[in-house]
Amino acid sequence: MFVTPGYAQETAPAEGDAHGDAAHTEVAGGEHGSGVFPPFDPASYPSQLLWLAITFGLFYLFLKKVALPRIGSILEVRRDRIAQDLDQAARMKEEADAAIAAYEQELADARKRATAIAQEASAGAKSEAEAERKQVEAALEKRLQESETRIAAIKTSALKEVDTIAEDTAATIVQELLGGKVDKAAVAAAVRSARE
Amino acid sequence: MANDPIHQFQIAKWIPIEIGGLDFSFTNSSAFMVATAVGAGAFLYLTTSSRGLVPGRLQSISEMSYEFVANMLRDAAGTQGMKFFPLVFSLFMFVLVANLFGMFPYFFTITSHLIVTFALALLVIGTVVVYGFMKHGFGFLKLFVPHGVPGVLVPLVVAIEVISFLSRPISLSVRLFANMLAGHITLKVFAGFVTSLSAFGAIGVAGAILPLVMTVALTGLEFLVAFLQAYVFAVLTCMYLNDAIHPGH
Numbered sequence: 001m002f003v004t005p006g007y008a009q010e011t012a013p014a015e016g017d018a019h020g021d022a023a024h025t026e027v028a029g030g031e032h033g034s035g036v037f038p039p040f041d042p043a044s045y046p047s048q049l050l051w052l053a054i055t056f057g058l059f060y061l062f063l064k065k066v067a068l069p070r071i072g073s074i075l076e077v078r079r080d081r082i083a084q085d086l087d088q089a090a091r092m093k094e095e096a097d098a099a100i101a102a103y104e105q106e107l108a109d110a111r112k113r114a115t116a117i118a119q120e121a122s123a124g125a126k127s128e129a130e131a132e133r134k135q136v137e138a139a140l141e142k143r144l145q146e147s148e149t150r151i152a153a154i155k156t157s158a159l160k161e162v163d164t165i166a167e168d169t170a171a172t173i174v175q176e177l178l179g180g181k182v183d184k185a186a187v188a189a190a191v192r193s194a195r196e
Numbered sequence: 197m198a199n200d201p202i203h204q205f206q207i208a209k210w211i212p213i214e215i216g217g218l219d220f221s222f223t224n225s226s227a228f229m230v231a232t233a234v235g236a237g238a239f240l241y242l243t244t245s246s247r248g249l250v251p252g253r254l255q256s257i258s259e260m261s262y263e264f265v266a267n268m269l270r271d272a273a274g275t276q277g278m279k280f281f282p283l284v285f286s287l288f289m290f291v292l293v294a295n296l297f298g299m300f301p302y303f304f305t306i307t308s309h310l311i312v313t314f315a316l317a318l319l320v321i322g323t324v325v326v327y328g329f330m331k332h333g334f335g336f337l338k339l340f341v342p343h344g345v346p347g348v349l350v351p352l353v354v355a356i357e358v359i360s361f362l363s364r365p366i367s368l369s370v371r372l373f374a375n376m377l378a379g380h381i382t383l384k385v386f387a388g389f390v391t392s393l394s395a396f397g398a399i400g401v402a403g404a405i406l407p408l409v410m411t412v413a414l415t416g417l418e419f420l421v422a423f424l425q426a427y428v429f430a431v432l433t434c435m436y437l438n439d440a441i442h443p444g445h
Contacts, residue, residue: 038205039309039377044225046218047207048311051226056316059233059290064282067240071262074247074255081249 166191201384205308205377225312228297228304236293261289265430272434276441283323284437287316288430295376295422299415307425308376310369317369320433328440339443368432375425379418386411 038044171187211222243254251259265285269277291307298305306312328336340357341350389407393400 038202038207039311039373041207043219044207044223044309045311047213047220047223048225048309049315050220051222051229052306052312052315055226055229055233056286056290056319059237060282060286062233062237063240063286063289067237067244068262068282068285070244070247071240071258074244074251075259075262077247078249 163188163191163195166195201381201388204304204380204384224304225306225309228294228306229312232290232294232297232306235297236289239293240289261285268431269434269437272431273438273441277434277437280323280437284430284433287320287433288426291316291372291429292423292426295426296419298376298380299418299422305376305380307372308380310373313369313373314365316372316429317365320368320436321365324436324440327437328443331440332443336440336443339439364432364436368429372425372429375421379414379421383411383414383418386414 036042167184167188170191171182171184174182174187208224209221210224210227213220213222239254240258243252243258246252246255248255262285265288266278266281269281269284273280294306297303298308325336328339332338340354340361342353342357345353386407390404390411393404393407396403
């Protein structure tokens with residue numbers, strides 16, 4: 001009921017002047033100033049509601065069908081990409097860890113092997129030295145024995161000569177002292193008994 | 197007339213259209229509704245057209261507004277509320293851009309008209325009511341009966357809850373409308389002081405400094421209000437929608 005008179009009031013000057021220039025709007029304002037504050041002017045409601053419905057409705061549809069899915073997909077893609085990159089980073093880190101572990105394992109192996117080789121080498125050297133020492137010792141022993149046999153031979157021969165010398169000497173002494181012939185066998189027996 | 201603070205809210209018919217005795221003219225208000233919808237839509241569409249994995253500044257704005265509203269809705273109404281995300285986002289962007297367009301001199305502020313904000317508020321409440329009854333049937337009426345109220349008090353509490361529910365569209369629309377209207381009138385009045393005082397020669401110009409400073413400060417404040425009111429409108433929409441999704445409090 002209230003809408004219609006307001007509308008009639010509005011259209012009356014508008015017919016004379018289609019495009020409301022400043023003067024016209026002031027006239028309209030003046031008219032309304034008597035009664036209605038523009039935001040509360042019911043004459044403008046149908047137009048405002050219609051155009052709001054059209055513009056907001058299209059805006060809503062556009063956002064719902066086009067803009068929001070697009071932004072959503074951008075964010076989704078980014079989230080996926082970040083997750084993927086993080087996964088890849090984690091995988092690479094695992095690989096790096098594995099490589100480090102393998103390297104350390106290899107290092108430990110190498111160290112063990114080196115120790116083994118060193119031990120082997122030192123054992124070899126020791127046994128070689130031992131063998132050489134034994135050989136030298138054996139050679140020395142042999143020469144010692146040879147020397148001992150020689151000494152023993154010399155000693156025996158020397159002792160044998162001692163007998164002969166003693167018999168000769170005794171025979172000579174007896175001959176000088178007693179004169180005459182000396183029984184060699186008696187002298188030898190005497191010497192032997194004296195020596196025993 | 198130049199200093200008339202009400203003049204900026206005047207509706208001017210640009211293309212008169214009349215259907216069935218009702219005036220559906222294309223007015224300056226309609227033009228700014230179109231500008232708001234096209235501006236906001238084009239911004240969101242064009243800034244995201246490159247679909248950059250690493251967003252530029254403008255694309256960041258679109259993405260931030262998306263996530264801002266999405267977090268707001270998720271916090272208030274849970275993941276079930278996300279089906280209303282296009283609605284809440286449209287409302288937020290529409291109101292925000294309309295408010296910001298209103299900050300340009302000589303621009304019309306569509307949210308300074310009660311009928312516009314009231315229509316948007318009714319859209320929200322209508323969605324709440326329709327969805328609430330669709331989803332929960334009469335269980336939706338549990339909304340008006342909070343848990344743990346002693347039996348004697350139930351009628352009183354229900355009456356209060358019903359009144360508060362009915363006042364929601366009014367408070368939602370009037371809050372936005374009154375903020376925009378009052379802000380623009382205040383700005384216009386202070387700016388009017390500057391021009392009318394400086395007409396009085398040197399002393400007047402000196403005296404105009406204070407209202408000029410006020411105008412500058414108020415302009416900053418109005419930008420804050422423009423954003424804040426769009427935010428408040430969207431937050432309250434989220435909370436009302438939460439009532440429709442979880443009526444049992």
